[in-house]
Amino acid sequence: MTPLTRLLKRRDALEPEVDDWTEMCRGTTPIESAHWRTRARVAGRVRSLRVQPWAGVPTLEGTLVDDSGGINVVFLGRRHVPGIRPGTRMVVEGMVGDHAGRMAILNPDYRLLAVPE
Amino acid sequence: MELPERRAYRIKNTLLGKPLHTDQLVHERLGKPTALAVFASDNLSSVAYGTEEIITHLVPFIGVAAFSLVMPITVVLLVVLAFLILSYRQTIKAYPSAGGAYIVTRDNFGLLPAQVAGVALLTDYVLTVSVSVAAGTAALTSAAPALTAYAVPIAVAFIVVIAFGNLRGVKESGRIFAIPTYFFIFTMAALLVTGFARMLFGHLPVQVINKPGMVVAGHGGNGFLMGATLFVVLRAFASGGAAVTGVEAISNGVPAFRRPEWKNARTTLVIMGSTLGAMFFGLSWLDAHLHVNAYAKGTPTVISQIGKVVFGTGPVGHVLYFALQAGTMLILVLAANTSFADFPRLASFHAGDNFMPKQLTKRGHRLVFSNGIIALAVGATVLVVLTQAKVDRLIPLYAIGVFTSFTLSQAGMARHHIKEKEEGWRRGLFINATGAVLSLVVDIIIAITKFKPKGAILGAWVIIVLVPVMVYALTRLNKQYEAEASELEEDAKAAAEAPILRRHVVLVLVDRLDRSTARAMQYARALAPDELRAVHVAYDLDRAEQLAEEWRRLGLSRFPLELVDCPDRRVSRSVLEVVAEALDGETEVTVLVPRREYRRFWHRLLHDRTADSIARAVSQLPHANVTFVPYHLGADHHAEVPV
Numbered sequence: 001m002t003p004l005t006r007l008l009k010r011r012d013a014l015e016p017e018v019d020d021w022t023e024m025c026r027g028t029t030p031i032e033s034a035h036w037r038t039r040a041r042v043a044g045r046v047r048s049l050r051v052q053p054w055a056g057v058p059t060l061e062g063t064l065v066d067d068s069g070g071i072n073v074v075f076l077g078r079r080h081v082p083g084i085r086p087g088t089r090m091v092v093e094g095m096v097g098d099h100a101g102r103m104a105i106l107n108p109d110y111r112l113l114a115v116p117e
Numbered sequence: 118m119e120l121p122e123r124r125a126y127r128i129k130n131t132l133l134g135k136p137l138h139t140d141q142l143v144h145e146r147l148g149k150p151t152a153l154a155v156f157a158s159d160n161l162s163s164v165a166y167g168t169e170e171i172i173t174h175l176v177p178f179i180g181v182a183a184f185s186l187v188m189p190i191t192v193v194l195l196v197v198l199a200f201l202i203l204s205y206r207q208t209i210k211a212y213p214s215a216g217g218a219y220i221v222t223r224d225n226f227g228l229l230p231a232q233v234a235g236v237a238l239l240t241d242y243v244l245t246v247s248v249s250v251a252a253g254t255a256a257l258t259s260a261a262p263a264l265t266a267y268a269v270p271i272a273v274a275f276i277v278v279i280a281f282g283n284l285r286g287v288k289e290s291g292r293i294f295a296i297p298t299y300f301f302i303f304t305m306a307a308l309l310v311t312g313f314a315r316m317l318f319g320h321l322p323v324q325v326i327n328k329p330g331m332v333v334a335g336h337g338g339n340g341f342l343m344g345a346t347l348f349v350v351l352r353a354f355a356s357g358g359a360a361v362t363g364v365e366a367i368s369n370g371v372p373a374f375r376r377p378e379w380k381n382a383r384t385t386l387v388i389m390g391s392t393l394g395a396m397f398f399g400l401s402w403l404d405a406h407l408h409v410n411a412y413a414k415g416t417p418t419v420i421s422q423i424g425k426v427v428f429g430t431g432p433v434g435h436v437l438y439f440a441l442q443a444g445t446m447l448i449l450v451l452a453a454n455t456s457f458a459d460f461p462r463l464a465s466f467h468a469g470d471n472f473m474p475k476q477l478t479k480r481g482h483r484l485v486f487s488n489g490i491i492a493l494a495v496g497a498t499v500l501v502v503l504t505q506a507k508v509d510r511l512i513p514l515y516a517i518g519v520f521t522s523f524t525l526s527q528a529g530m531a532r533h534h535i536k537e538k539e540e541g542w543r544r545g546l547f548i549n550a551t552g553a554v555l556s557l558v559v560d561i562i563i564a565i566t567k568f569k570p571k572g573a574i575l576g577a578w579v580i581i582v583l584v585p586v587m588v589y590a591l592t593r594l595n596k597q598y599e600a601e602a603s604e605l606e607e608d609a610k611a612a613a614e615a616p617i618l619r620r621h622v623v624l625v626l627v628d629r630l631d632r633s634t635a636r637a638m639q640y641a642r643a644l645a646p647d648e649l650r651a652v653h654v655a656y657d658l659d660r661a662e663q664l665a666e667e668w669r670r671l672g673l674s675r676f677p678l679e680l681v682d683c684p685d686r687r688v689s690r691s692v693l694e695v696v697a698e699a700l701d702g703e704t705e706v707t708v709l710v711p712r713r714e715y716r717r718f719w720h721r722l723l724h725d726r727t728a729d730s731i732a733r734a735v736s737q738l739p740h741a742n743v744t745f746v747p748y749h750l751g752a753d754h755h756a757e758v759p760v
Binding site: 045046047048049050051052061079085086087 | 650665668680681
């Protein structure tokens with residue numbers, strides 16, 4: 001398929017943009033390799049963020065994604081974590097557990113990253 | 118509860134009258150005299166321009182000799198007419214329910230040839246309107262020359278009035294039609310009788326053929342064709358062919374006759390044909406003796422000049438002359454009206470067989486096929502404006518379609534006789550086969566001689582190009598309709614029995630915290646889904662945080678508000694991703710979109726249509742559904758329960 005015929009196809013997915021900055025963060029693994037009940041250190045972008053009461057405790061819950069997949073990151077007892085907004089890039093480290101039936105890292109250590117130039 | 122109607126509908130109600138109940142669709146049964154009035158106008162009105170067209174195409178080449186050729190050409194046309202009438206007598210008997218060319222061709226040759234017959238006929242209905250209205254205008258301007266400059270607006274006004282009357286639903290009620298038709302027949306009879314009488318006593322002066330403004334006369338020669346080439350004669354013949362159009366009208370409307378329908382229809386057809394024949398013959402005969410030449414501009418018309426000469430200049434003569442002009446104008450306008458009855462019906466046949474847009478099958482406010490009427494009016498108006506309401510410029514396009522459909526339907530009848538072998542089929546076969554061959558010959562003559570008249574842009578070529586293009590477009594459209602239908606019908610039963618999905622997730626799109634959002638949340642809770650989330654696409658982070666803060670403050674935090682990253686500001690794409698994530702094969706996702714409904718058209722222009730583009734994007738995913746929750750701006754919301 002020539003680039004032109006591909007361009008003119010009525011309905012076609014764009015080639016996924018490679019967002020490989022996470023690979024350059026030292027000591028991190030791709031999100032898909034995080035396993036339940038192991039410690040993981042992953043880098044990613046906050047795709048979505050929601051505030052949700054959970055067992056009476058306000059909880060801030062976000063989904064962190066990289067090219068390999070996504071994982072939930074949960075801050076118990078918080079409604080707001082300064083600096084964490086949709087689109088924020090961060091490295092998180094913690095034990096992979098589960099939260100409301102989904103794989104999640106609870107109360108992780110985190111470091112915010114600057115937006116790369 | 119009061120349900121307000123839109124203003125557009127109220128205006129329509131005032132203009133067109135109250136909507137008719139579907140049960141009011143009655144078919145009036147017509148006796149022979151009324152049926153003649155209803156169906157004959159298209160056919161009979163052709164004499165108004167038949168002779169003139171022959172003259173216009175002969176005089177420039179052979180001068181005075183033209184008047185010796187008028188009669189032979191007229192007689193040949195009358196022979197063609199006679200065969201058409203004999204042929205249609207067969208059709209009426211074989212297809213008493215609806216014997217239009219479309220149906221006959223479809224039954225005997227299949228759908229594709231039927232499209233050719235139908236499209237040819239449809240284009241000709243448009244031309245019938247244009248030609249009749251243009252000729253009617255010419256009749257008016259001949260009597261009142263001051264109006265000549267306004268011919269185009271007058272013609273367009275005629276079309277608008279006729280279209281409006283048809284939208285209101287002029288019932289095919291006999292009386293409205295009977296008066297002008299019989300008035301025309303009467304005035305024509307008066308003209309012909311007076312003409313013959315005065316001719317016998319030798320009173321009528323022969324006219325000069327080179328008055329200023331008339332068609333410039335050429336020089337005649339000797340021999341069988343008076344020096345004209347065969348081409349010139351054939352072209353005059355082809356132009357005169359317009360005079361025998363409209364024969365098919367009765368065969369389209371056999372069910373409208375009183376019992377026994379086909380017998381009455383046949384009798385009426387013969388009466389109509391004889392009347393046309395007599396008038397055409399008489400008019401050509403008078404013209405041949407009076408040497409009335411045509412004007413290049415089309416007015417005064419030949420028939421009007423003959424009227425002036427025959428009726429003379431006395432007071433009685435004046436009255437009769439104006440009566441003739443009025444009768445001519447009225448019957449021409451009525452002829453246009455016949456097309457307004459036939460075109461929409463034929464188009465609805467096409468659409469019913471999936472060959473035209475389905476909109477054409479819908480009966481409108483007053484039980485008429487409104488869309489077909491509007492389409493015809495638009496087409497005819499365009500033609501009239503393009504040709505400046507000049508009959509002579511329209512005639513080259515005319516008649517080719519009618520003769521094409523004559524050919525196909527007569528050939529179809531011939532095939533019918535061979536297949537069915539009913540009593541007397543040999544005779545029927547002979548008649549219809551001859552009819553088909555004659556029509557085909559006339560059709561070919563028209564196509565060749567009027568292909569592109571000198572100095573004109575429009576000609577038969579327009580139709581020759583248009584018909585195949587249209588037929589191709591219609592078959593393409595048909596393929597699309599059939600594909601859609603077969604896709605929808607495939608395994609419909611199995612699909613109806615499919616089990617429901619286990620989970621239901623409802624996502625409410627929130628842009629800001631306002632009444633329309635609150636309304637959407639209220640509705641979402643009524644759905645009682647397994648999971649309910651409010652979703653905000655954070656194309657502006659500061660706004661998103663502000664919204665989250667308000668959400669918490671208002672105590673809506675029972676429902677989680679999800680802020681979704683949207684770095685490229687493509688809101689609908691972000692929503693699509695969120696929905697795709699929620700779909701897992703066991704989940705039905707409903708996206709509730711609060712949508713503001715605006716009271717006025719320009720209010721809507723003040724906003725973009727994000728809600729609609731989101732709906733389009735999301736609904737392509739299987740088991741993703743979009744529901745709009747409307748909020749009417751400017752409406753009375755007191756009745757609502759506060760959230």
